[in-house]
Amino acid sequence: MGYQKLKGTPDFLPEDTNKWQFVESKSRELLSRYQFKEIRTPIFEQFELFARGVGETSDIVSKEMYDFYDKGERHVALRPEGTAGVVRSYVENKLYGPEHQKPTKFYYIAPMFRYERPQKGRMRQFHQLGVEVFGSQNPETDVETMVLAMDLFKSFKIKNLKLVINSLGDVETRKVYRQALIDYLEPFKEELSKDSKERLYKNPLRVLDSKDKNDKKIVQSAPSILDYLNDQSSKHFETVKASLEALDIEYVIDSNMVRGLDYYNDTIFEIMTEDPNFGSNTTVCAGGRYDNLVEEVGGPETAGFGFGIGLERLVMLLENAQFEFPVIDALDAFIVTIGESTNKEATKLAHALRKNGMNVEREFLNRKPAKQFKTADKLNAQYVFTLGENELAEGTVNIKKLSTGEQIKLALNDLYNEDYKDLTAEIESRLKK
Template structure:
């Protein structure tokens, strides 16, 4: 029997995982500048948390969730997205209390799960980076959050992107537009895809998001939700666009753009990649305002805004734009040790270097010198220290700076007592 990973999952191996670490660390540093703090929620939730938040008629709940009954007959599900669990945590931990800052701003990094057909950039276990800001209905929150997402891609070196925005309005807007959309689509119901026929009366806005060719020709001429905005929603959206203009942020308005989750209200946005080869996976960040989700989960009325982006898709964009990420796993010092008698001393040397605050590695396979030097080169070693039986007998070690090729012999005691000085001397010319 051959054991393999489950379909729709990936092993992220050394050599590849460093790219993930760089993306995640870039997000962490940037989000901290915007005063977001990390939150970690369980990877599984009670089914009702997701169903009530995301919506019973969405594909996520009706088709894609990994839900099951546990041994206590509790209905649970692996989390398919990050916002609902964080809203649940916000309520359960009373993070709306007066002792907490307003707005309450958090970010998350972690795996999500959806049962769907695996394809490029869309896996059954996928990974998201996201942010949530609870408590502000100021359009400035919408704008600064979108700007933060754009800045994230800029810092990664991704530049073939565009910001697309729309408004889904408030409850009054949605009710009026929902009926207008049903009235428009009903005469064409028989020509719609099976999914859209089912959605027509359950959740007609989801028809606008259909990728089926049978639906697209009708969607193109559908009434615009922007024509149905209430005065409050219209004013909010105008402020968002005015602020984007004030910051000279380019954007497009797509009145047919919707989100796949029921909790969104007013401003929504997507960041699209125009990089060659992205195709159907062109959306690399998406989010918006959700002013009633906390209330829907029996918390206090709390206007909120957030976004999520898939790490797998970010890596696809980096590859498509041929962005070269910095190497994170270079080693400061590699110890080449030759001869059985050097084993203990090599151990002492590598530990002394680590204790001095540097990264270090050594050979433990008793290989020939050529193979050890090859490993040092592959590890990107800044310094290579060679300890043979002759050096050991003399209490010395050979140190070589790989960038300048400069070499010198130094006493082993200097390594133990002042490696930082040796490192600085050997690398000052680099």
């Protein structure tokens, strides 16, 4: 009986992980420029953390969470998103203390888990690049973090992107708007989908986020939350818009956008792709402000802002754009061996080349030289180091540059006894002599 991976879970083979390593490495460079530091939190947490943080009426908690009781009868869940765990860590480790830099900026690159119907770009185990900023109510924090998200995509030369923004106001705004929305939706109660009927009185804002076609028609004429913003929230949103315009960043306002998580307030945003391979307006990044979540998890009143990017979708975007991923850890040298007597010397040579900074592979299967050269060519090796019985007797190694066919010989003792600052440069200089 054979084994297969579970539905909705991926295998990433070396040709895939090369792409992922490049994307992650390039992203880390940009995140460092914005002074974000990496944080790593557990894959599973207390179920209650996600239920309270994300919201019990959200699809994530009510339908998609992988939760179970462990051997100690603790109710735990695989993390369905990254923010709640980072907030828990922020509170538990007292990172809000005066000795810590404010605002505090974190990023994470990690797997998440949701039990949903697998489809293109949406898996049950997926990976997210997320950022969180704690300790700033300044609307410019919203702008800078959204600009970072846009810069991440632009750094890969991705086009056809649309920034969509909205404001959910503060707690008081949503109380007033909540009742106005209920008043609007009640006459349509029997026409709403089953999920929306359940949410109508528990969390009516979630009805605006329904994917049901009929629900979408109903909410088209719903009152706009932007008409209910108080002075403070309205000023905050106007500042965000003005700063985006000052940076020449185009945006669209969608007053029905509420996001799928219950902890947001004031500015929320999504970045959508208009890539025809994804369908129109597919979200590739989303986030917003959450000024009450730290307090909800047991910490002091602390402002927050963050976003998440699905790495599967980012890699797919690059593949669709025919992006040329560079080869990470390209092969510098392949050692060809001729005769069994060279076996031990090949190990010694490989060790010496690696000590001098080269990426090296060697022959282990005692194949004919022609097949070994074909392998070196297939692996795009820069040089082939050939060890035969003649070279062994002479104490030398033959070096061939595959791209030009140029060849030289070097003494093995020189390679073993000298520490070259740049062995490739040394070889090149000798090839030109």
